[in-house]
Amino acid sequence: MTDLPRLRTEALTRTYPSGEGHVTALHPFTHPFPPGLTAVVGPSGSGKSTLLNLLAGFDTPSAGRVIVGDTDLHALGEADRADFRLAHYGFVFQNHNLVSILSAQENVEFPLTLAGIPPRERRERARALLVQVGLEKRAAHLPNQLSGGEAQRVALARALVRDPAILLADEPTGNLDSHTGERVLELLTAPARAGRTVILITHDRDVAALADHTLRVKDGEVTVEGDEVETVAPTPPPLPRLG
Ligand SMILES: Nc1ncnc2c1ncn2[C@@H]1O[C@H](COP(=O)(O)OP(=O)(O)O)[C@@H](O)[C@H]1O
Ligand SMILES: [Mg+2]
Structure with missing residues (x-):
């Protein structure tokens, strides 16, 4: 596996x-x-x-930087930043932001289409993701033919389809019933465990209790x-016996 680019911020403001x-x-x-x-x-x-939005490069910092691997995200031009985002990021918003005229399947394929992946591979990968989110039977539905929870799972499949580093x-679970929310969460924790x-x-x-970092x-x-844990003084050594 190639090294995944790491994300960091410098005085991001x-x-x-x-x-x-x-x-x-x-x-x-x-x-x-x-x-x-x-x-x-x-x-x-x-x-x-x-x-x-700053981490994603959707918004521009007033000062400071977002660094991904060796790249200063906001030093890239608009088009390069879009390409960079496509290569390394996935997103899920509170409102699913699916393309209304594309089917569930086509929405999941969309990032692969933009990346120039050939149709057959595109279809197979999107299909596999729809199976993962439990929506293979909804592949041909348009977003307005899906429930809120289903649309959110399609959005998640779209975010995951290129196995983004970030x-x-x-x-993403804000508008979902607790069962669907749990499923969405499982699908987010799996890539986290995979680095x-x-x-x-x-x-x-x-949800926050499941996180590695807060x-x-x-x-x-x-x-x-959790930072405060590091500042706790170590246990002092036992006092020497007097006399
Ligand atoms: N486009 C904007 N113009 C002016 N103020 C904004 C804009 N977007 C967000 N803010 C302000 O920035 C603060 C943080 O907003 P936001 O990041 O959306 O909060 P959260 O996501 O935690 O609810 C808020 O005080 C909000 O009013
Ligand atoms: Mg918010």
Whole structure:
């Protein structure tokens, strides 16, 4: 297996203009994202989606960098960034963002089509993913003929079809019943166990409990949970006996 590109940030910052001044949606954040499942938690409006959109290169930082392997994501031009994203990333959004005029099968094939994979291989790979998410019987359905949970699973199949090194998910289980949510989660944890970097925004404590790493966002400040463990002083050696 070739080395998978690792994701890291350097003083990644996002401010928005607001009236006379600006609001800081993300304070400078430097972090080496380890492989495995990272949960991003925090109240609504704290900056979670801002962070994810920057990591994906959908949004441009006000300062700082997103580095993937040896590549500075935002130093790439628009077209190169799109190609780079296609090669290394998968996404699942809260709203599935499926292409409404394409069937479930065609939606899953879409990233493969863009990557120039020949039709036969495309069909087979998309089919295999639809089986994995339990939707092989819905392959010919259009998005509006699917339930919310089904559409979300199709979106997940689309995100996974190229086995991306980096998988980003913004509350993918938010609109799902708990059973479907569990399935979606299983499908996100499998690549994490296989050494992919999976970053998952969630409100769900049970989901966050499954993560290998947790980032807590509050008012645009990101703290790495579990860090405090390292600062605990080691047990002191026993005192020498007196006398
Ligand atoms: N396009 C924008 N223009 C101005 N402010 C924005 C914009 N997008 C997000 N914000 C602000 O940035 C902060 C973080 O938003 P967001 O990242 O969407 O939070 P979360 O995903 O944690 O709910 C919020 O205060 C929000 O109002
Ligand atoms: Mg959000």
